[in-house]
Amino acid sequence: MNKNSSNIMALAPTTSNKRETVCIFGTGDFGRALGHKMIQSGYPVVFGSRSTQTSSLIPKDAEVLSHAEAAQKATIIIIAIQREHYNFLTSLAEILHGKVLVDISNNLKLNQYPESNAEYLAQLVPGAKVVKAFNTVSAWALQSGTLDASRQVFVCGDDMEAKQMVMDIVRAVGLTPLDQGSLLAAQEIENYPLQLFPMWKFPILLSLGLVAFFFFYCLIRDIIYPYVYENKDFSFFIAISIPNRICPILALILLALVYLPGVLAAIIQLYRGTKYRRFPDWLDKWMLCRKQLGLVALAFASLHVLFTLVIPIRSFVRWRISSQIVSQVLNNKTEPLNNTNAWLSDSYLALGILGFFLFVLLGITSLPSVSNNVNWREFRFVQSKLGYLTLILCTAHTMVYGGKWFLSPSSYRWYLPSAYMLSLIVPCAVLVVKFVLIFPCLDKPLTRIRQGWERNPQHSE
Amino acid sequence: MNKNSSNIMALAPTTSNKRETVCIFGTGDFGRALGHKMIQSGYPVVFGSRSTQTSSLIPKDAEVLSHAEAAQKATIIIIAIQREHYNFLTSLAEILHGKVLVDISNNLKLNQYPESNAEYLAQLVPGAKVVKAFNTVSAWALQSGTLDASRQVFVCGDDMEAKQMVMDIVRAVGLTPLDQGSLLAAQEIENYPLQLFPMWKFPILLSLGLVAFFFFYCLIRDIIYPYVYENKDFSFFIAISIPNRICPILALILLALVYLPGVLAAIIQLYRGTKYRRFPDWLDKWMLCRKQLGLVALAFASLHVLFTLVIPIRSFVRWRISSQIVSQVLNNKTEPLNNTNAWLSDSYLALGILGFFLFVLLGITSLPSVSNNVNWREFRFVQSKLGYLTLILCTAHTMVYGGKWFLSPSSYRWYLPSAYMLSLIVPCAVLVVKFVLIFPCLDKPLTRIRQGWERNPQHSE
């Protein structure tokens, strides 16, 4: 790739028309799978192993030698053994001097050791150039070729040239290398495959908490209250009715929480009169998990749609409708069409449908492959303009749904307002503040601040 | 990357084991964010600024020097200042001679200036090699690492080697460079981030027009007509009933419009007897936005599904059903099951479900990440074979829905046929012509024409 790498090429035997030999220490699953893949990509591979007898599992085009012999044949040595067995490498220090050692190891827990495995390796063999790579790929995925999980290979190392050589190999076996900088990044890279949706932790915990709160709230209002006062057993509401109350509430609140930090940030910037000061940490974190918050909200909205659409199939609903009709007939009464009711019912459904439709659109544009194909202006248009429209539609949907019950005293059981009223607090607050911020007297200074203007300039270009 | 770049590497201080220093003019948001990212990727970074006092916002590993001093330290200079301030660069012309200047600027409107910013820069500093890059990336995305919007960086420039050096930097900071050719492409690249879904403009305008037309058409037939003749107020139909008429009509028409240009192209090729002549411009443009047309059609189809599924929950529908039952009882009449009705109702629903299912499948395969994983034959199989099947199912769905009303005079109000009849015109035309084109006497010559045969050969290989 640069001057030195061509020198190395020149050292390659006979003709430059061959890739360099690569040595792999260890004949375990990953070593073999990687060896196989590299032979396929045209690299001569030699294994270094304690026992040099070839097993049927080792790719047949590969040589198996002792560690020392194998190391001498190659410039790049992939260390496919576990950290616990690294010690023996000290005895090879002389042979490994100047070689590129690729650490591919993973740990079993986050931050298991004080230093990363790659740094430990670099300490053991100070003369070698250690590069961290391949730890995010599984042997099974390499072998079967079904690289469904990540094709990305994080690479880090202190030696730029060694890193480049390893990245060439990564590319050659059909994976995508990502340079993560110096060996200091190894700790993070080693932690990466042990993480379990770190960005999702806060949104999911938050929504679990809210679900628990609203579940008990609805339980009291909708099941315990009628049981106590009317001696009616509506316990089966737990299966559908109550979930169908909780889901829309959470969808609305979480959607509002996606747009709240943006509004807060605007207020802070207006107050400070500059954008050149960091936001408080909690606000930064909140802003970074907005996408996850939004997707959790979308999940709740989808559940709400499904729960709503099955309503007419529910045995309880069928019973209620038929008993209403029967009592109507027995009382010999025909009810005329209530036009207001028809308007209310149809428009809250229509608002909900449009809101959900836009919400799904937002979800689709947040798919990585879709968002990679739009430019920044389009992405912001969808996520901001369409996002606020979604919030407005969903809030309106909830308000029209509430309709005339808002002020009816019968909807306050044990002084508890209906749950949907609670869900309106955050979205209404966000919408009101956002509406205020649109006024030119606030919007103009805000735009100028965001373009770099400062009320009390301290940071000159 | 090629001979010259190795020379440059050789000029690098002391050892080749270091990336080259990069200079950034301007310490604004983007300059700082990019500098930070590049330091992380192992590039020594030096900032050129009017005031050389280091601010706390500038990455701590970076030096801040005067413009002239900074420029002398690097081969690549990233111009992170706005076009209006480019003039001062003329005074540095001597220092900048032979350097690679990276223009990253954006404008506020499309075609704001007669020439692109990069070309303007090239005129100001004729001795430098100007490369356009990075203008599609936002500072915020670089900083936060949440590159949700495009990772693609369009690069263009007249000097192949300078371009290659910039593309290496792009790759090193984890983005994907896309060579767009010479500096003439800069105008287009600068316009790119200002575009707002250009390919979607025609499909969306077309569908807005059709929506408006069908809205008033249905308004007249379904609300004004009964109000005038029967004095009934069905104004609430505006919320759900009329949208649920417009959506399927638009979905069907737009889906047919996806396949119409292909049919027209076949007719033109058959008529001309060659494929070696350009289609009319409008047909070319139409063919290029078929995907967008199809996705808009899918959006309308999805809305139709949602609007249909909430039917049984609508207060009006519940009232109508219960009043029907009540009147049935009061007349002491039990209706037997009408088998024909059951067949019609079930089969139009089943056709609609299957059609929608295939439609969603088409939508999923048009996701970039899915279509990247199928070969050309598979893609055409899905988009053509499955596409036509979808069109057939949806057309049949509409026809069976119409069922026996087709010829009933009561469905012609004010001599206006039902809206769904209008929606059948285009799809039926497309299907009939396509059916004719399948006949061997037309299919054979068409296939030969598409393989390069000409009726009156003019273009020899």
Added chain:
Amino acid sequence: MNKNSSNIMALAPTTSNKRETVCIFGTGDFGRALGHKMIQSGYPVVFGSRSTQTSSLIPKDAEVLSHAEAAQKATIIIIAIQREHYNFLTSLAEILHGKVLVDISNNLKLNQYPESNAEYLAQLVPGAKVVKAFNTVSAWALQSGTLDASRQVFVCGDDMEAKQMVMDIVRAVGLTPLDQGSLLAAQEIENYPLQLFPMWKFPILLSLGLVAFFFFYCLIRDIIYPYVYENKDFSFFIAISIPNRICPILALILLALVYLPGVLAAIIQLYRGTKYRRFPDWLDKWMLCRKQLGLVALAFASLHVLFTLVIPIRSFVRWRISSQIVSQVLNNKTEPLNNTNAWLSDSYLALGILGFFLFVLLGITSLPSVSNNVNWREFRFVQSKLGYLTLILCTAHTMVYGGKWFLSPSSYRWYLPSAYMLSLIVPCAVLVVKFVLIFPCLDKPLTRIRQGWERNPQHSE
């Protein structure tokens, strides 16, 4: 890229600041489209053709020469003519000696010729370095720039350096090269664009077989039986009722078949006491198409959801409900709410909704762009933990749906149990075995085996 490629650069005319000339043999669609794209990317292009008169279709910046003249101008020659016309290349053998010939041809059927076109070309011109590439890209896609189908270009060849040069061109025109190894891979690469969803064949054939079986099973039980014994014509059940029985059954069985091979593999490993022996071939193949099986299952589940949600709109269902109410009224009977029924109905709906929701989540995470963004642990968490939860929910949904009919003799028509009972066999078996495998006495040895431990060690380190 390496030593030799710089030499070639050095031969380039006047200045290294230009890309090398590329020659294209053949002025057909693909030749012209590729030529156009390469000129755009800065390559001088020269066409070799029988007739050297320039056509208006040929990019205007390209020269058209005789084959021999054109070949002499370039190192890389792209052979854009059909295999049948390759013979004439033998006459140019001397000129082509040492050149890089890029074979881009495709066949019309799988394995049409005994050897691949690229190998055939290599035999015809033994002195040239043949590289296979570009055959997966269509001329139309290149021309229109709408590279919706694959951007991946498979490249293979015996000469590493020639391959590298071709891969550079591939990258330059905005496509992604994938090194597939030596020229032996050409056969597979030529077959690739002729394949039609090879991984989907087994899941789709299997599900078609099951659909046919269950269709006739339900036909007998639900239409023929009542027709014979009660003389009722329920033939319209074919449109919705029977599909809505088949779809959930297939979804459940196929979902269970996704997890069955994993369970079988665990049993085999436990029995053998080692993981270092290949699974039987059928199990390997089964494991590789689990994703496809799961997606087909999801398709059936989605259809089931749609078929279920339209139930209240069906004319038959409306008739049945209204006649039930009418008969209730005429008998002057009011039925009280059956609490058990309400519980059963609501909970089977809720289980189904949750199961379907998780199923869709699994489907979304299997989108390539999503699965590329999760690490291996996250991918396994979703596909294994959430997958099993989905299976449990869906099985429970089916069981609760069956509810009290399980043992009722009336549900056995002609000694045939309800179809849903048959669908429970596989999922219950999978869940029971999986449950047994979780017990520590089996889980511990299994975990150790999977970490490489062997009961009768034969394979050392």
